Amino acid sequence: MTPQARLSAAIEVLDQILAGAAAEQALTNWGRASRFAGSGDRAGVRDLVFDALRCRRSYAALGGALSGRGLVLGGLRDRGLDPAEWFTGIGHAPSVLGAADAGFPAEGNVGLDCPDWLADPLQAALGDDFAGVMQAMRRRAPIFLRVNLAKAAVAEARAALADEGILCRLNSLAKTALEVTENARKIQNSQAYLSGMVELQDAASQAVIAALPLRDGQRVLDYCSGGGGKALAMAAQARLDVDAHDVDPRRMRDIPARAARAGVQIKLVETAAIGTGYDVILTDVPCSGSGSWRRDPQGKWALTPARLAELCAIQADILDRAAQIVAPTGTLAYATCSMLRAENEDQIAQFLKRNPAWHSPHQQRFSPLQGADGFFVALLTRES
Structure with a gap:
């Protein structure tokens, strides 16, 4: 052509x-x-x-x-x-x-390719970074890989990729993150990928996992697992008992094959079979996706005020449900790929108002100006 x-x-x-x-x-x-x-x-x-x-x-x-x-x-x-x-x-x-x-x-x-109704909420959330972030969202997202530490060290994986013509550089958001700079289209047929040495995963998503207090011997639940990217990342961090759950089990159909390739164990759990007493629960909740509009640009234009309100209600419900099955000394982690305060800081403030026995010792935003997607993570624990 x-x-x-x-x-x-x-x-x-x-x-x-x-x-x-x-x-x-x-x-x-x-x-x-x-x-x-x-x-x-x-x-x-x-x-x-x-x-x-x-x-x-x-x-x-x-x-x-x-x-x-x-x-x-x-x-x-x-x-x-x-x-x-x-x-x-x-x-x-x-x-x-x-x-x-x-x-x-x-x-x-x-x-800036910003819907008018979202301009004020985004300006409130991003402050002086608003224009820069919106300009960044107009361009193609970088391709990131997560090095599977269960199979290789970062330097070893980087060298293996280079041998196949795939060049990468380190990213400061997470020690496992590699940004692909040449030949990204070769990744899925590369031996490094097929052997489970690396997985496709945004650097900010990896940084969310790095923020979790994961230690050997813990029971961990990825509550909104989807395709299992974060469950796989958690399983590679320590010797964990990892469960994956999604309200639609069909979304998890690729997890067994991905886990086998990565050399880790992940148990799929349906809603009725979820237990209690988890040491760490990650709720990577459904959200507007405003931090990942570069990857799903249709989502920017499809989002409406009514849909945002619906998503916020879903997020609150997931938080309340997950809080009931965390161990007394456990950690509930809340994450979105959103840049909106309504889905992030405001959602956590409302949870703490409903649950005064809890507090949030850590909250962190990741900006597209750092190179990766926009993400938010908050850790929640019960007051001792």
């Missing part, structure tokens, strides 16, 4: 997404219908689509319309390229520009 043909393909996919399709499904459907497209073409179209979704508001302004054509056109203008050289109508290129394609400057919240 020519570069111009990739633009046309991205326009087609974006129109499907704007009509309500999920981004991954729309890309998959296009790939299946476009057998002529090679792996490089599919990757190129995917990059165009996700760049446009991250910058949907500013690209629509620059391109003159919230449409696939407007978003792709706005992306060219954002990069300082002359759209007339790309929108030629020749071959598979998008049709030539017309009066309807005139755009306008992207300023204020539009230029």
